[in-house]
Amino acid sequence: MSDFNLMEDKLPNAKIAWRAAQDLSDGSYVNLGIGFPEMIAKFQPEGRAVTYHTENGVLGFGKAPDIGDEDWDLINAGKKAITLNQGASLFHHADSFAMVRGGHLDLAVLGAYQVAQNGDLANWSVGAKGVPAVGGAMDLVHGAKNVAIVTDHVTKRGEPKLLERCTLPLTGIGCVTRIYSSLAVIDVVDAHFVLREKLPEISIDQLQSVTGAELHLDGNVGDLIVPEDI
């Protein structure tokens, strides 16, 4: 255990996305944030029907088209070209955010700069100078039934991203329900981090040492195992 090298042995983003994808429910409606979270769709388990929502007014979109086949009137919230699956629907922005705010999405998955043990999320602004941009993140965190985060467990400099409280500008308060990190799967329960799974190679003590708030246990801690070929 002591030979676990945090920066080398942690899961890469694709493997975090794979793990998050294993929890996609059959028949669910899901919004995947721009960038890293979008990768989850690629790992959707067979036999489960998941309908993807994008803020700009599309429900039931599918894979990206081949290069050269793009129709730039048909894009997702990240401005990438998409295609429509059977049963798709198109609607305007107010209806789209009615779906979001009205609690109709089963799951939203977002990235994070910081997550606090009370479920606070900071993922839109590093607070510095520059041009701020928020998009739909603040709506998603207060709308979907479950708000999951996919994130490296620590920053590039090795500092904890899971904290007692966020220091960066908040996206939403008390909104995160589950975190898929590069080291563990952690739920937010009653303003505490509850450890559900961890990489088998890392000890709980070592995991705690790179986590900025106390990890609580509630029964067994599962092994976070991701296929090698991901």
Next chain:
Amino acid sequence: MSDFNLMEDKLPNAKIAWRAAQDLSDGSYVNLGIGFPEMIAKFQPEGRAVTYHTENGVLGFGKAPDIGDEDWDLINAGKKAITLNQGASLFHHADSFAMVRGGHLDLAVLGAYQVAQNGDLANWSVGAKGVPAVGGAMDLVHGAKNVAIVTDHVTKRGEPKLLERCTLPLTGIGCVTRIYSSLAVIDVVDAHFVLREKLPEISIDQLQSVTGAELHLDGNVGDLIVPEDI
């Protein structure tokens, strides 16, 4: 003048409707209340394009279908069968009342139990026991750019319907802009009744005597003349 007989010489509803119809503007969007106001469409002057709105989600409806040709999925707010004109559109109730509340209608014409000189309207409840019903009247009076009333000038018992203040439960406050009555055309300006037109046969004094608030003059009072064959 003195031989004017109020109950015999006042305009019947069809003639009031004809007069109101003369003010329909080319290119305007109009909602006509259930019942008496609906009659106005019949007298729409030639050469003017008017698009009619009905609360239950139709814009651009036309004449009633022939008996036997009704499609009962296509009705107006009065639950009467209608037809669609070229350029019609269908939409749900929230969009329909967005048109109403959002100030997109040029004109709503309603009936009245009482109108006050400050523009207050009472037309939904006689305040007695029984089953109350309001429909879309309270929305229409606060939404359309102009709210006109078509009404007998007096009640069946000869009592004034145009008053200093309404005594029946209000539909809306300060909302009426013009009144087409069985005796006169009256505007509501700065919380006063301003007489615009009257039947030539009635004197201003006699008109005042059946009006429950002071009639103000602002320039000429026109003759309210309706073709005999209406």
Next chain:
Amino acid sequence: MSKSCTSISQAVADIPDDSTIMVGGFGGSGAPVELIHALIDRFRLTGSPKDLTVINNNAGNGSIGIAAMIHAGMVRKMICSFPRSSNADAFNTKYLANEVELELVPQGTLAERIRAAGAGIPAFYTPTSFGTELAAGKPTEEFDGKMYVRERWLKADFALLKGHMGDEAGNLTYRLAGRNFNPLMAMAANTTIAQVTHLGESGSIDPEHVITPGIFVDRLVEVTDPQQEEVLVREGVVY
């Protein structure tokens, strides 16, 4: 995961006593007559569901649909804008006998409260009803020199709707003015149940022509030759 039910009775089998139920339609246009009658059948057989709160623009007409529900004694309260109709005896009788409650809501406010529930907007301001007795007790506020009334969202446990085309993904279209409250109620209920005249495979409705996206619809049942409430009333049908 298909959303289609094998029968109308199955579609409404789990609606419990004391539920709040939105029923689509405006008069007979877009009214889900078969779903309502399936609910009445269940009540007659089992005594349930009863003590219902029903949300509709009207309060039933003649002796079918919502009027028949009221007459059967299933309805504790109506929330509607216009409980009058050419024949509202069922409601009028119970109301005047204090056997059914009434919450009267202006039509546009009713529509917006339902839409707000579906859109996650707990309250909004409207000019409608300001200064009238229907605004009694409600917070008011001035914006830009004009007075407004604050209204709350209106949610339901179930919505019973009538669509025209439906597909396995739950997407719906409506026929003519039958749209009315149906798409709003689809958004505002915990469980939305739609009868449709034509039920097709996923993708049988052009994505640009979908009026109610499938995310808002939980159950679909095909009723290929639906009854039209207005026609039934005119024929004097008693359910």
Next chain:
Amino acid sequence: MSKSCTSISQAVADIPDDSTIMVGGFGGSGAPVELIHALIDRFRLTGSPKDLTVINNNAGNGSIGIAAMIHAGMVRKMICSFPRSSNADAFNTKYLANEVELELVPQGTLAERIRAAGAGIPAFYTPTSFGTELAAGKPTEEFDGKMYVRERWLKADFALLKGHMGDEAGNLTYRLAGRNFNPLMAMAANTTIAQVTHLGESGSIDPEHVITPGIFVDRLVEVTDPQQEEVLVREGVVY
């Protein structure tokens, strides 16, 4: 009374300085490139309109469309949710030099504020942004145990939109995800101007397929082979 204009330049000829202008589209999807460029042409020729407040989800991309408006110096303020794009230099440069203001609004709140303006709802409550710096100074309130922020409607003097089909009555449809903010902005502006790819007679659009009813549209101009912003940006076009 036809609503169609004879030329794009005529369609935007009367937009004055200091106007607030909503521009439809999300990124390049549904963006009225020709209407924007006509406005830029007018500005280059006459110096007007300037000091504009522009409302769009983004703040321009590359060197065309809204980015070109900003670069030309016509824009005093942007109201948007996401002023970032693959190439937002035009906005970034002016913003960091304090030559253009920014009002940052969460995307769903932006959409709902615009819809509220069109629907006569002066204010509404949303959970979005509660507890964040974007809610600073806004009234908050608890409903059913949850906290909400009160937001105001957002109106404009003009809206520039891109439709797909249009008819002489002003009815519009949109193409694919090009719908986005367009139908909302149509409702919220004093004067709504739409470019459409196909302009037909009244009645050429099925009443059930109309997305924006004609009551919301004041002017229409046909642009039969419209440019796609994303394509222009990828080609490096500078307007």
